Structures are given as C-alpha cells and as structure tokens.
Amino acid sequence: MLTNEQLKHYEDQGYIILDQFFSKAEIDAVTAQIDKLDEQAEKELQKLGQNFLNIPGQINFNAQLNKKSADIQRFCCQDKMAAIAMDILGPDVQLYFDQSVYKRPEANRDFPWHQDNGYAPIEPMHYLTCWIALEDATLENGCIWVMPESHKQGFVEHKKTDIGWQCYFEEDPGIPVPLKSGSMVIFHSLLFHRSTPNRSSATRKGLVLQYSVAGAVNPETGIAFDNGPVMTKNGEYVYTLQTR
Secondary structure (H helix, E strand, O other): OOOHHHHHHHHHHOEEEEOOOOOHHHHHHHHHHHHHHHHHHHHHHHHHOOEOOEEOOOEEEEEOHHHOOHHHHHHHOOHHHHHHHHHHHOOOEEEEEEEEEEEOOOOOOOEEEEOHHHHOOOEOOOOEEEEEEOOOEOOOOOOEEEOOOHHHHOOOOOEEEOOEEEOOOOOOOOEEEOEOOOOEEEEEOOOOEEEOOOOOOOOEEEEEEEEEEOOOEOOOOOOEOOOOOEEEEOOEEOOOOOOO
C-alpha cells in the first residue's frame, strides 16, 4: 500500500500525508454514524460537566466507536487500513484504539504538544496513529501540527496540565498539517503533535484510528489490550466483525 518513498519519510520524519485517501461517499457514510454518537456524548457531557479533556460545548473525545457501531468498525478495520498498518508494523496487527475528536467553534485553547504514548503505556511502544479529516481541517479551525523527527527522541516525560498531558514546552512551533476532507495524516505514536484553537464558525471533525502489533500489552499490568479486533495474522487479512 505504501511506497518505499513514503516509508522512508515515515522513518525519517515520523509522519506521512495521504491526500483524498477516502472517497466522499465513504466519509459521508462514516461521518453520519459518528455525528449521532457525538450528539449523544455531548448531551451526556452537558449534564455531567467537564471531564479532563472533554469540555461541554468546546471539545469532545468519544472513544471506542468501533464497539458501538458495526459500520464504524468495518471502516476502522477495512483492508486498506490493515495494509498500511502491516507495511509499518509487520504481519500481525490489530485496532488498538479509536476515537472521534469534535472541536467546536468555542474551543479557544491549544491542545498541547504530546506523544500519544503519553496517555497510556503500551508494549511494544511503537504504534500507528491515523488522523482522518471528516471535514476540511484548516489553520483556522485547528488542524494538527507536527514536529518532524521528534519521534527519534524516544518516549519523553509528560506533565499533566489543565488542557492535557504535555511533553514539550519550548518555542519550536512545528509545522501545520491542513487536510482536505477524506485525507489522512499517519504518524508515529512518539511523534510530538498538537492542535490549535478552532477560530471558525463550524465544528472541526476528526477521526483518530490507532493500530498496534497484535497482542500488545499494558506493561504495567501485563494484560493485552482488547479495544478493537485483530485485523491480520501472518500477513493475511483475517478481520471479522466484533461488536458488543
């Protein structure tokens, strides 16, 4: 699925951009499903109030959608995503985690520099994050920013702030990654990345899919993660629908 040039860019810079990777029909269909789940989650958040990263009327991270919708799980585990994960991680991969990220116009703060590993320990440490633009992600509405080559530093200690775990406090701004709807940025789980405030009049909608080596465990407990299905074994696509 990925070219040698793309794989080298991932190894050297820590990320790859795939423009228009999904068709409009694919994006429209999965967004319709995610919108319903986000609406339900936002109503609950409005009742309960802020929950660390989730802030009513501003930003909502809605996790493990693949276990709430068969259509979303099929989207997460489709063969072309499995092929990308195998190209980078090897022959045995699974869906490690998924979440929608809806940043509303009222979200007026940065989401700070972090590595995805800063939010949960995992072994093997390297996994793959795919950030998919469900609608255009722009400088105005708070697109992702990355810091090329930062993944080569290994895991960096994170400090908890009122806007999330943060691993970098210096002045390098990194580079923005604006994406058209249906496009995707793929990055190393140790790559520093952040996002900026949404200064537009509409919600910035993203879907984050993460893939790990099959059987990856929490090193603190030794328990294997079970957030999503195994997709490939020995280089063969073996995914079957698994919802609860």
